[in-house]
Amino acid sequence: SQKIEQNSExxxxxxxxxxxxxxxxxxxxxxxxxxxxxxxxxGPVFLLLIRENxxxxxxxxxxxxxxxxxxQSLFHITASQPADSATYLxxxxxxxxxxxxxxxxxxxxxP
Amino acid sequence: xxxxxxxxxxxxxxxxxxxxxxxAQDMxxxxxxxxxxxxxxGLRLIxxxxxxxxxxxxxVPDGYNVSRLKKQNFLLGLESAAPSQTxxxxxxSRPEGGAYNEQFFGPGTRLxxx
Numbered sequence: 526s527q528k529i530e531q532n533s534e535x536x537x538x539x540x541x542x543x544x545x546x547x548x549x550x551x552x553x554x555x556x557x558x559x560x561x562x563x564x565x566x567x568g569p570v571f572l573l574l575i576r577e578n579x580x581x582x583x584x585x586x587x588x589x590x591x592x593x594x595x596x597q598s599l600f601h602i603t604a605s606q607p608a609d610s611a612t613y614l615x616x617x618x619x620x621x622x623x624x625x626x627x628x629x630x631x632x633x634x635x636p
Numbered sequence: 637x638x639x640x641x642x643x644x645x646x647x648x649x650x651x652x653x654x655x656x657x658x659x660a661q662d663m664x665x666x667x668x669x670x671x672x673x674x675x676x677x678g679l680r681l682i683x684x685x686x687x688x689x690x691x692x693x694x695x696v697p698d699g700y701n702v703s704r705l706k707k708q709n710f711l712l713g714l715e716s717a718a719p720s721q722t723x724x725x726x727x728x729s730r731p732e733g734g735a736y737n738e739q740f741f742g743p744g745t746r747l748x749x750x
Contacts (some may be wrong), residue, residue, distance in 0.1 A: 533676075557736045568640075568726050569679070576736070581676060614679070621725030623669055623694060624739060628678035 527552050531596075531615055531627035537633055544605045546630045548598040548615030550568045555617035560589060563612045563629065572613075605634045637662050640742035642727050648748045657712040657745050659727030661693075670702060680699040680727065682736045685710055701740040714738065717749045738750035 528551040538544050548558060555630045556622040557576045561569035575582045575598065576587045582589045600610050616624040643658040659668065670682040679693030685704040693698060698723060701713045710729075726744050728739040 559736070566744070568728070568743050569739075570741070571738035574736055574738065607667040618671065618736065622667065622692075623684050624679075625679045625681075628676065 527555060527617060527618060527625055529615055529625055529627035531630045533628060533630070535631040535633060538605055538632070540606060540634055540636050543604040544609065544632055544634070545614055546600040546613050546615075546632065548600065548627055550596050550598075550617065554593045554596065557617065558589075558591060559616045559624065560598075560600050561614040561616065561626075563614060569614055584630075602632075607630075607634050607636055610634050640727055640729055640740050641738060642725075642742040642745050644745060645743065649714075649749065650750050651718060651723050654713070654715050655717065655747075656714075657725055657727075657747075658714070659710045660708055661710075661727075661729040661744060662705070662708065663729065663730035663731070663740065663741070666707075667742070668704065668729040669686065669730075670700070670710065670712045671726045671728065672696065673744075674723050682712065684726075687735045712723050717747075719749045721747065723747060724747045728738075 530549045545613045559574045560572045563569040565625045573589045590599045612629040614629045616626040640661045667682040671679045673679050682697050683702040685691045691702045703711045706729040724744050727742040730737045730739045
């Protein structure tokens with residue numbers, strides 16, 4: 526089955542900088558990848574989806590890329606703010622019904 | 637719309653006790669899911685349902701049972717709780733259609749088994 530890997534180390538950046546989070550997959554190229562945000566004590570919230578044939582997707586300050594050669598998706602937050610501090614999860618649909626999540630990367634944006 | 641709600645929010649059980657976690661959604665979604673989230677393990681799928689009256693096993697189904705008697709509700713049961721079931725449980729739902737549809741998550745239930 527597909528394995529989704531995210532950097533387990535927390536990412537600390539300064540306010541105003543661009544945060545870049547990585548999601549790697551190990552086997553076949555997934556048809557799409559989803560990105561979620563999770564705040565402490567809350568359930569994940571959907572942010573963006575990118576399909577295999579899309580190189581890039583944007584939504585306000587968020588940008589996601591999909592590189593099938595590197596088997597990797599990058600998630601960027603430009604002009605980051607302390608309110609962006611959260612854990613970000615990458616996921617793909619393994620069985621066609623349920624999502625297969627990575628362990629998430631914690632982002633801390635300091636003023 | 638309330639979205640996805642979960643009951644209870646917190647619960648402490650003793651080993652061997654049983655309990656049922658309730659998930660309700662008011663979005664008329666066909667698909668519903670139960671995940672557990674443990675430190676360092678990420679979200680793991682326990683059971684899921686693709687419609688009223690149907691259920692299927694996920695990655696970690698042992699020790700749990702589920703039922704989907706009504707479209708809007710998905711129940712997760714622990715017949716004999718074990719300390720290994722201490723976790724945060726999330727319910728999610730999504731509409732029928734492409735597998736790429738986003739999932740909507742509830743706020744979670746924090747369960748401690750002593």
